[in-house]
Amino acid sequence: MRKKIVAGNWKMNTDLNQAIDLAKGIVAAQSNSVAQLILCPPFPFIQAVSEVCKSSLIAVGAQNCNKNKNGAFTGEVSVQMLVSLGVNYVIVGHSERRTYFNETNQELAEKVVICLEQNITPIFCCGEQLSERNNNIHFNVVQTQIQEALFQLNAEEFSKIIIAYEPVWAIGTGVTATPAQAQEMHQFIRKVISENYGKAIADNISILYGGSCNASNAKELFALPDVDGGLIGGASLKVTDFISISASF
Numbered sequence: 001m002r003k004k005i006v007a008g009n010w011k012m013n014t015d016l017n018q019a020i021d022l023a024k025g026i027v028a029a030q031s032n033s034v035a036q037l038i039l040c041p042p043f044p045f046i047q048a049v050s051e052v053c054k055s056s057l058i059a060v061g062a063q064n065c066n067k068n069k070n071g072a073f074t075g076e077v078s079v080q081m082l083v084s085l086g087v088n089y090v091i092v093g094h095s096e097r098r099t100y101f102n103e104t105n106q107e108l109a110e111k112v113v114i115c116l117e118q119n120i121t122p123i124f125c126c127g128e129q130l131s132e133r134n135n136n137i138h139f140n141v142v143q144t145q146i147q148e149a150l151f152q153l154n155a156e157e158f159s160k161i162i163i164a165y166e167p168v169w170a171i172g173t174g175v176t177a178t179p180a181q182a183q184e185m186h187q188f189i190r191k192v193i194s195e196n197y198g199k200a201i202a203d204n205i206s207i208l209y210g211g212s213c214n215a216s217n218a219k220e221l222f223a224l225p226d227v228d229g230g231l232i233g234g235a236s237l238k239v240t241d242f243i244s245i246s247a248s249f
């Protein structure tokens with residue numbers, strides 16, 4: 001059976017004390033969610049959040065990594081560094097990184113490889129802009145993102161990936177994809193995977209939805225046959241909201 005997952009992307013929010021309080025609140029409030037919960041704080045707070053989470057089943061992720069092992073890349077953070085902080089997941093290719101930091105599918109392909117080499121699970125983000133949906137090319141866009149960034153992997157490597165479908169027009173906007181739109185795209189993604197890697201692998205990959213997912217709409221979204229949980233931005237910054245989303249299966 002596919003893993004249910006709820007990951008919180010805190011983005012560039014919180015200070016150290018707020019990050020610790022948020023993590024403590026989530027650890028204290030989490031009950032027996034069927035989902036794997038993952039907290040993705042900003043880099044400087046990963047160690048403190050790892051410390052809070054270490055006695056729980058909650059995992060810690062990072063929001064990005066560099067594609068190189070180490071070296072003269074001032075200001076960057078390597079996967080090896082993240083491993084040493086207790087990180088098990090890295091968000092790769094969030095639309096904000098694609099947009100503001102010009103990350104390409106080719107660069108993301110390299111990040112995915114270096115994550116897998118270090119036994120880190122990439123949470124690979126894909127999703128179309130509103131104009132692309134309006135021009136009816138959203139399926140092509142998402143297919144290309146997945147093919148160019150992931151299809152160099154062999155079947156064993158690919159089966160370790162988590163995919164997050166995040167329509168860019170839904171991120172931080174308060175506009176959520178309708179259940180029909182989400183299911184249609186998740187089913188399409190699974191079909192694309194199945195055509196390349198076979199049905200067994202496609203059936204086992206967790207595909208998360210992201211984009212204004214909150215405590216009110218999570219239940220409906222997570223009940224969809226091809227939606228296996230969520231990548232949560234804004235609503236992951238409030239303990240009660242994140243816990244309520246985590247219990248929405």
Ligand code: PEP
Pocket residue numbers: 009166170171172173174210211212213231232233234235
């Ligand atoms: C995100 O940035 O991954 C995200 C889904 O944000 P939000 O939940 O705030 O739309």
